[in-house]
Amino acid sequence: MALQVAKDPTGKDIDALAKHIQNLLCPSTPLFFNTLYDPYQEGADFVRGYPFSLREGVPTAVSHGLWLNIPDYDAPTQLVKPRERNGRYVDAVMTIPKGSLFPMCGMNLAFDRELIGPAMYFGLMGDGQPIGRYDDMWAGWCVKVICDHLGLGVKTGLPYIWHSKASNPFVNLKKEYKGIFWQEDIIPFFQAAKLTKECDTVQKCYISLSQQVREKLGKIDPYFTKLADAMVTWIEAWDMLNSKDSKDSKEADANSKLKGK
Numbered sequence: 001m002a003l004q005v006a007k008d009p010t011g012k013d014i015d016a017l018a019k020h021i022q023n024l025l026c027p028s029t030p031l032f033f034n035t036l037y038d039p040y041q042e043g044a045d046f047v048r049g050y051p052f053s054l055r056e057g058v059p060t061a062v063s064h065g066l067w068l069n070i071p072d073y074d075a076p077t078q079l080v081k082p083r084e085r086n087g088r089y090v091d092a093v094m095t096i097p098k099g100s101l102f103p104m105c106g107m108n109l110a111f112d113r114e115l116i117g118p119a120m121y122f123g124l125m126g127d128g129q130p131i132g133r134y135d136d137m138w139a140g141w142c143v144k145v146i147c148d149h150l151g152l153g154v155k156t157g158l159p160y161i162w163h164s165k166a167s168n169p170f171v172n173l174k175k176e177y178k179g180i181f182w183q184e185d186i187i188p189f190f191q192a193a194k195l196t197k198e199c200d201t202v203q204k205c206y207i208s209l210s211q212q213v214r215e216k217l218g219k220i221d222p223y224f225t226k227l228a229d230a231m232v233t234w235i236e237a238w239d240m241l242n243s244k245d246s247k248d249s250k251e252a253d254a255n256s257k258l259k260g261k
Contacts, residue, residue, distance in 0.1 A: 003107060006068045006162035009089050019159035020063040020110035023093060027057025028153020030098040038093040038155065061116040061152040062143060065108035067163040072105050074133075074180065075173035078166065093157035098148045101190055104140020108161045111143075115152055118202040118238045119143045124230040130223050131182070132175030141190045146205040149195040182220060189216050203235050210235075 006014045026040040032054050039046045039055075046055050071086045096102050111120060123138035125131050147154055193212055199205040210231035217224035 002163070002165040004162040004164055006160040008091075008160075014159050014161075016065060016108065016159040016161055017110075020065065023063035023155045023158075024060050024110060024112055026060060028060045028095040028155055029054065029057050030095050030148070030153050031058075033097055034095075037157070038095065041093060058151050058153045059112070059115060060155055061112050061147050062104075062154040063110040064102070064104055064140075064154065064156040065110075065159045065161060066157065067105075067108065068160045070163040070166045072107075072163070075169045075176050076180070078169035078172065082169070089160065091158065093155050096144070096154045096156055101141055101144050101187065102154070102156065103137050104143070106136030106139070107163075108159070109136075116143055116147065116202060117242075118235060119146050119206050121206075121231060121234040124223075124227045130221070131179045133172060134176070134179040134183070141186070142206065142209055145190055145193050145195070145209065146202055149199065149205055150202070178221075185220055186217065189213075203239065206231060206235055 005016070008014055026038070029039065032051060034046055034050055036044045036047050038044060039050075040057070067086060068089065069085055069087075071084060073081070073084075106122060111117070113120075119142050120139055121142070122135035125133075125135040125138070144154060146152075189212070193209060195205050195208055199208050210228045213231065214225055214228035218228065
């Protein structure tokens with residue numbers, strides 16, 4: 001899989017990093033959809049009828065970019081449309097509304113680690129697991145439920161990157177086939193997931209989701225019980241590595257190395 005710098009319709013290279021940063025620094029509007037896309041972008045604003053009480057927006061936790069050229073398709077769609085290419089450059093960013101899930105791709109993505117970092121666990125997938133190519137989407141579903149609960153926003157659209165090499169659809173099908181069936185239960189699970197008012201941090205939200213995964217999805221396959229355990233382990237590791245003592249230790253090590261030079 002090859003990802004390259006894309007060009008806008010004028011032929012200018014797209015600075016994906018700069019656009020992601022801009023998206024993260026501007027508020028999101030998940031509570032009321034603005035039909036003129038992102039009202040904080042140059043050349044746009046809130047349209048007539050948009051409540052003034054909601055125009056302040058909410059902090060943006062995730063910036064989700066898109067692909068040009070080879071689309072991010074699942075294996076069955078790849079097999080049906082092997083020559084399809086995405087040449088449509090849509091100059092727009094929009095907030096994904098509260099209550100709506102989305103298929104997050106991790107290859108053109110930026111997020112605010114202070115706001116949502118603990119939820120960015122890309123699942124227990126790959127070699128030795130019964131499912132693959134759903135790791136970023138699993139993270140996206142968890143992230144979106146938590147963002148909705150904590151009053152954070154997720155943006156999608158610009159920036160684009162150029163995807164120049166398609167992965168093998170037969171290999172992908174082998175990785176995806178259980179996920180294709182399971183997602184018909186996974187999506188309703190996330191749509192129905194509830195987080196209580198006691199879940200006032202990302203970590204607490206994520207632990208609550210892990211408990212619900214164990215209870216509800218564990219009935220589908222033992223894999224989900226294992227995944228729930230991994231979610232808890234992830235939060236424990238996150239808290240350990242991001243604790244004040246850990247940060248102080250890292251700073252001390254860095255200072256010691258500088259003095260040694």
